[in-house]
Amino acid sequence: MAEAPQQQEQQQQQQEEDEEEEQLSSVEETEADEESEEEAKESVHTTPTRPLLSMRSMSMVDPNDDSPNMIVFRKIEDIVTLIQDEEEGVPIRTVKSFMTKIPSVVTGTDIVQWLMKNLAIEDPAEAMHIGSLIAAQGYFFPISDHVLSLKDDGTFYRFQAPYFWPSNCWEPENTDYAIYLCKRTMQNKTRLELADYEAENLARLQRAFARKWEFIYMQAEAQVKIDRKKDKTERKILDSQERAFWDVHRPVPGCVNTTEMDIRKCRRMKNPHRVKKSVYGLVEEGTQSQSPIHTPSHHCRKGTKEDVEKEILFLNTQIDRHRMKMSKVAESLISYTDQYMDYDQFVTAQEPANPWTSDDPSLWELEASKEPSQQRVKKWGFSLEEALKDPAGQELFLKFLESEFSSENLRFWLAVQDMKRRPQQDVAQRAEDIWAEFLAEGAPSSINLDSHSYERTSQNLKDPGRYSYEDAQDHIYKLMKSDSYTRFLRSNVYQDLLMAKKKPETEQGRRTSLEKFTRSVGKSLTGKRLTGLMQSS
Amino acid sequence: MGEMEELRKEMENLKDQITAARKTFQDSTLQEAAAGVTVVGRVQLKTRKTLRGHLAKIYAMHWGTDSTLCVSASQDGKLIVWDTITTNKVNAIPLKSSWVMTCAYAPSGNLVACGGLDNMCSIYNLKGKDGNVKVMRELAAHTGYLSCCRFLSDTEIITSSGDCTCVLWDIETGTQKTVFAGHQGDAMSLGVSPDFKFFISGACDFTAKLWDIREAECRQTFGGHESDINAIGFFPNGNAVITGSDDATCKLYDLRADQELLTYQDSSIMCGVTSLAPSKSGRLLLAGHDDFNVNIWDMLKAERVGVLAGHDNRVSCIGVSTDGMACCTGSWDSFLKIWN
Numbered sequence: 001m002a003e004a005p006q007q008q009e010q011q012q013q014q015q016e017e018d019e020e021e022e023q024l025s026s027v028e029e030t031e032a033d034e035e036s037e038e039e040a041k042e043s044v045h046t047t048p049t050r051p052l053l054s055m056r057s058m059s060m061v062d063p064n065d066d067s068p069n070m071i072v073f074r075k076i077e078d079i080v081t082l083i084q085d086e087e088e089g090v091p092i093r094t095v096k097s098f099m100t101k102i103p104s105v106v107t108g109t110d111i112v113q114w115l116m117k118n119l120a121i122e123d124p125a126e127a128m129h130i131g132s133l134i135a136a137q138g139y140f141f142p143i144s145d146h147v148l149s150l151k152d153d154g155t156f157y158r159f160q161a162p163y164f165w166p167s168n169c170w171e172p173e174n175t176d177y178a179i180y181l182c183k184r185t186m187q188n189k190t191r192l193e194l195a196d197y198e199a200e201n202l203a204r205l206q207r208a209f210a211r212k213w214e215f216i217y218m219q220a221e222a223q224v225k226i227d228r229k230k231d232k233t234e235r236k237i238l239d240s241q242e243r244a245f246w247d248v249h250r251p252v253p254g255c256v257n258t259t260e261m262d263i264r265k266c267r268r269m270k271n272p273h274r275v276k277k278s279v280y281g282l283v284e285e286g287t288q289s290q291s292p293i294h295t296p297s298h299h300c301r302k303g304t305k306e307d308v309e310k311e312i313l314f315l316n317t318q319i320d321r322h323r324m325k326m327s328k329v330a331e332s333l334i335s336y337t338d339q340y341m342d343y344d345q346f347v348t349a350q351e352p353a354n355p356w357t358s359d360d361p362s363l364w365e366l367e368a369s370k371e372p373s374q375q376r377v378k379k380w381g382f383s384l385e386e387a388l389k390d391p392a393g394q395e396l397f398l399k400f401l402e403s404e405f406s407s408e409n410l411r412f413w414l415a416v417q418d419m420k421r422r423p424q425q426d427v428a429q430r431a432e433d434i435w436a437e438f439l440a441e442g443a444p445s446s447i448n449l450d451s452h453s454y455e456r457t458s459q460n461l462k463d464p465g466r467y468s469y470e471d472a473q474d475h476i477y478k479l480m481k482s483d484s485y486t487r488f489l490r491s492n493v494y495q496d497l498l499m500a501k502k503k504p505e506t507e508q509g510r511r512t513s514l515e516k517f518t519r520s521v522g523k524s525l526t527g528k529r530l531t532g533l534m535q536s537s
Numbered sequence: 538m539g540e541m542e543e544l545r546k547e548m549e550n551l552k553d554q555i556t557a558a559r560k561t562f563q564d565s566t567l568q569e570a571a572a573g574v575t576v577v578g579r580v581q582l583k584t585r586k587t588l589r590g591h592l593a594k595i596y597a598m599h600w601g602t603d604s605t606l607c608v609s610a611s612q613d614g615k616l617i618v619w620d621t622i623t624t625n626k627v628n629a630i631p632l633k634s635s636w637v638m639t640c641a642y643a644p645s646g647n648l649v650a651c652g653g654l655d656n657m658c659s660i661y662n663l664k665g666k667d668g669n670v671k672v673m674r675e676l677a678a679h680t681g682y683l684s685c686c687r688f689l690s691d692t693e694i695i696t697s698s699g700d701c702t703c704v705l706w707d708i709e710t711g712t713q714k715t716v717f718a719g720h721q722g723d724a725m726s727l728g729v730s731p732d733f734k735f736f737i738s739g740a741c742d743f744t745a746k747l748w749d750i751r752e753a754e755c756r757q758t759f760g761g762h763e764s765d766i767n768a769i770g771f772f773p774n775g776n777a778v779i780t781g782s783d784d785a786t787c788k789l790y791d792l793r794a795d796q797e798l799l800t801y802q803d804s805s806i807m808c809g810v811t812s813l814a815p816s817k818s819g820r821l822l823l824a825g826h827d828d829f830n831v832n833i834w835d836m837l838k839a840e841r842v843g844v845l846a847g848h849d850n851r852v853s854c855i856g857v858s859t860d861g862m863a864c865c866t867g868s869w870d871s872f873l874k875i876w877n
Contacts, residue, residue, distance in 0.1 A: 068783040068809050071764055072827070075807045121805055129846070130805055133828050256850050260869070263654065264638060264684060264699065264723065265765075303721055308544045310719070314755065315551035321757075323562045324793040329776075330570035333791075333798075333819070334837060336774045338574075340818035345862045345877055346580060346833075347820055355605075355622060356585035356863060356875055364605070367860065385731070421690035423709045467751050 061167045068265055073137075073167040080139045083114055084159055090114045095156070103233045105143060105156040112152045128152060136258045137166055141244035146195060146252045148244070158237065164245040166259070172249050175216065176279045178205040180246060182220035187227075192239065197253050223280060245279070339382055343375070377498050381489050384481045396497070400488045408445035409476050409484070412438045416469045431464035439472075449475060559796040567789070567798040571837035577820060580833050580843035582864065588619050588873035590626055593635075595867035596653075597854045601642040604858040608649045609867055610640035616651050618663065621865065621875050630661055630670050636682075643688040648673065648708075650694060652683030658696045660708055674711045678704065685726045689733050689750075697724035703738050705750060715753045719746060726768050731775040739766030745780050747792060759790040761797050768812045772836075773819045779836075781810030787824050789836065801834045803841055812854045817861025825852030831866055847874055 061074040083089045090110045095102045108131075115127040131150040135141065140157045141148055150157075164170070181202040184192045194202065209216055227235060251257050303311070341347050345354075353360045366373055372392045380387035380396075387393040394410075401407040412434070419430040438447045439457065449457070453475045460468035488494055593613035600607045601618075606627065608618045614635030618628040636654035643649065652658040658676040665671055681699030688694050689705075693714070697703045703717040703724055722741030729736045735756070739745045745766055747757040759778065768781035777798065778790045786802040787810055801822065808827035815822050815836065822834040823845075831852055833843035850869035857864050863877045 068765060068827075071783060071785075072807055072809070119805055126805055129828070129830070130807070133807065256870075263636065264682060264725070305541060305544065307721065308541070308548055312544065312548050312551060314719075314758070315548065315555060318757070318795075319551065319554050319558055321795060323559065323795045324791075325562050325564050326567070326791075326794050326796075326798070327565040327570060329791045329794040330565060330567045330798070333567065333772070333774070333777065334571055334574060337818045337820040337837060340773070341820055343861065344816050344818035344820060346582065346816045346864070347577060347818065350862065354585075354862070354877060356877060359622070361622070363862070364603075421692060423692050424707055425709070470751065 069261070070167060073165070076134050076137060076139055077165065077167065079115075079119070080134065080159065082118065083111070088118070092159070101233070102143070102156060102236075104237055105158055106140075108142075108151040108153050108155045108157060111140070111150065111157060124152065136256065138244050138248035138258075139165065141240070141247065143240050146243075146247050147255055148247055148251075158240055158244075160244055161238075161241045164241055166248065170245075170249065170277075170279065171259075172246075172279050174205060174208070175212070175282065177201070177246065177250055178209055178216045179219045179223065179280055179282075180242070181205065182216055183223045183227075186220060186224050191236075195252075201250065219280065219282065343379065372497070374498065374500065377494075377500075380494070381498075384477075384485045387485070387488075396493060397485075397488055400491055400493055401484055403493075404484065404487070406484060408438060408447050409480050411445060412447050413473055413476055413480070416473045419469070420466050427466055428464045431461060431468050434469065435461055447472075447476060448479075559794075562794055562796070567837060568839060574837055576838070577835045577842050580821060582833075582843065582845055582876040584847050584874045584876055585863070586621060586624050586875040588617075588621065588624055588875070589871075590617055590629070591615065591871045591873075593871060594850075594869040595853055595871060595873060596637060597639045597651075598856055598865055598867040598873060599640055599642045600856045600858045600865065601646050602644050602859050603646060604860045604862060606642070606646070607856070607858075607865055607873075608640050608642050609854075609873055610637040610651050610653075611871065612636065613871075616640055616649060616661070618649065619873070621863070628663060628670050632659070639683060639685045641686045641688055641694070643691055645691050647691055648688065650686050650688065652686060652696065654682050656680065656682060656698070656700075658683055658686050658694065658706070660694070674708055676706045676708070676711055676713075678713050681723065684724060687727055687729050687736070689729065695727060695729065695736055695750075697727040697738050699723040701740065701742075703727060703736070703748065705753075715750070717746075717748050717753065717755070719755045719758075720744070722765070725766060728770045728778075730771055731773070737769050737771065737778050739769035739780050739782075741765040743782070745769055745778055745790065747778070757792065757795060759788075759797065761788055761800075762786070764809070768810055768824075770813055770815060772815060773817065779813055779815060779822060781813040781824050783809035785809055785826070787813060787822060787834070799836070799839050801836075801839050801841075803832075806832060811852060814855045814857040814864065816857055816864075823855055823857065823864055825855040825866060827851050829868070831855060845876055847876075848872065 061070050061077060084092065090106045092104055092106050095105055111131055112124060112127045115121060115131055116124060119127070119130065121127045121130070128150060135148045135150045135157075138148060138160055140159045142151075143156045143158050181194065181198060184194060184198075185202070206213060227238075230238070249259055343350070350363070352362045352366065355361055355363050367376070370392060372390070376390065376392070380390060380393040387397055394414075398407055398410055401410055415430075415434050415437070419427060419434060422430055437443055438445050439449070439454070449472055453471050457469060457472045588609070591609065591611035591613055592615075593611050595609055595611045598607055598609040605620060605622050606618060607621055608616060610616050612635055614632045614637070616628075616630040616632060616637070617626050618630075619625070620627050630649075632651065634653060634655040637651050638653035640649060640651040647664045648660055648662055650658055650660045656677065656679045659672055660674040660676070661670050662673040663670055676694070676696070679696065679698040679700050679702070681701070683696055683698055685697040686694055692708050694706050694708055695703060696706065701718070701720045701722060701724055704713050705715040705717070706712065707714050717738070720738065720740040720742050722743070724738050724740045727736055727738045734751065735747055735749055737745055737747050743760060743762045743764060743766060745759045746755050748754070749756050759780075762780065762782040762784055764783035766780045766782045770779050771777070772779060772789070776792050778792065779787060780790070781787045785806050785808060786800050788800050789798045790796065791798050801824070806826065806828075810824050810826055812825040813822060820836055821842070822836045823831055824834065825831050829846070829848050829850060829852060831845035832841055833845070834840065835842045845866065848866065848868035848870050852866050852868050854867040855864065863875050865873055865875050867873045
């Protein structure tokens, strides 16, 4: 891991002293494994200056780390590394401004343009979105603002030092923050003046750390001393990077705190509650109170021998399982979406008006009414499930079945559905009642079960439970679906309702006559069937 | 040690066999089959209502079956039932534990449930005699946080937990009826099939599992994600499963083909999926992300057809109402928004 900045500074300082007197903007590099340094000559005008940057072009995140934040950091770091690349990246320059030089900056527009080009994004809004995400995590920041957002204009941005990258799992303590704010008050620079909220924070910390304050003050002084020895330009860069770090971890009131973690993921985060490292190299003393988020370490479940054995058993059942061809499955999905697209508000605006814009509740009144719209009636034709889902559809289907003297099937099915939702203590009684009504010898609403299901069911009834009638229910449902339901859709009662609310048009006239024809054919057929039934009974 | 290695080898071998078996049914892809389907075009939903009232991050929301009421849970320790048309709060229920992670509305509309770091699922009766909403049951047995819960009826509820299991409870007696164990990581989310016979669960072991409620066993397992599955739901016809993961992708798995049909991903989407909901027809998929946006996908063509950008912090939950008329999003910014 990277060392604390002040130690690196000291080494560098040595090197500087050994070299000739010259305005050098020395560039530091931090690396996960080793330290190396690179220097770049800086001229007065616009020579590219490389900011603190890892030598490696890959993210510093362990590629095997698959915890949620790390995945995102890895992606961002790949982008951030590339965007600073000498050849492929944005030109990072020193800008002359009034009396000073602003080292190592790019403009917001530069960033947005680069993102659009290199991430193949057509919509600038999308590039802004990604850029804002990266900025919010502090990977680059506006040099003159605490608020970490991206603007598509000439605003200057600087890249963050890898030392401060979020992937290092910083959870800086308030002691560090106090040291930071304190040292800023010690230096007499306008750019280091505390913002209002920072002054408030400092006051709060002074009260909280009243006993420790001498220690904190000393640490702040030590930091200031080290900082003073650094090159002026470098100091500017480092100060801004340090500030951006704190903007992430102690954001401006009202800004989103991007370090907040989903409490469900907390304990699986890298370094969840081990000793927190200090930004300024302080050794932790004493214990910190754990926040409720950091619950005791839940050992990540690695498969035990038993788990693997169970998995093997399961996998064995899966090898030869029945599978359908992708083409068939795809067709089924496509036809389903096609059928329901007319009912999908997000694709087809539904009538009557949208209740959330018009404050007109007639949509639901219509849905709930006993006189269903044609659209609603049409849906009953999609599947038996749809017909039964709608109380009006269910009622109509029941009426139809009554006319065919087979309503006991649906009534049985509904009774079992109801029983399954009853409280446990009522189930046994209901099961008995259903048996008496539908299945017993001489039952008033005798249903027709195949002998196999009948046997199974009577067995189940010896110890009645919620699923006692599952087989019987499935059997009856299949019967209704393949037999009664198809006839229902062709029946007068259904067809009449389906045709009922049509708008008068010439086209309709033509259609209606065709319908009349089919209805009359259907009628004659039904007529024949009905007579047949009556005769047999 | 050698035995363990051998077992793992056997397991991997079986997995390869299954992959090979699945491949033999890949005579086409969904995208190919949908090539001739008319494009949906840009989908632009607008915020119709903003539900204000929570004081902290919203972690979960769930629509009631009547399509105008919904319940939301926030870390301010409140469960709020909203009338989404008027934006009035029908109920504001104070919770014992503020670390709530999930909430659910019973199909009957009589009960709501919630749970979180307290490892319990608390059931509240909205239609109590004196009009006060009280805790009806506290279902306690999980050894990890409660990540999700869904009612089967007023008498049964299914929960998923950070202890890697899912449980079917009898609400009357407050007891566990069935424990569904098998996941090797926190179970993060669950969904019940339209016929109430099955449910699916997504977990931090990167897999989704289909469970037979009656037989109390796992019927199918689907893999392919590269990180935690945070959200899961059934395709409206009940024959396919949609998952959303921290790897920033969503996937569609078909139950009858027993494999993945499509992955919904885009290189410019970097943040994990927190929540998802299909539109009524299943043509569209709405996915909420950590980057504050909701992405809308054409499910058949795997193309992004819209973005909902209205929240100032993570979108933590999303739901499409039962009749498909509106979508509700909940966020860490403490607001819920109704879109259509």
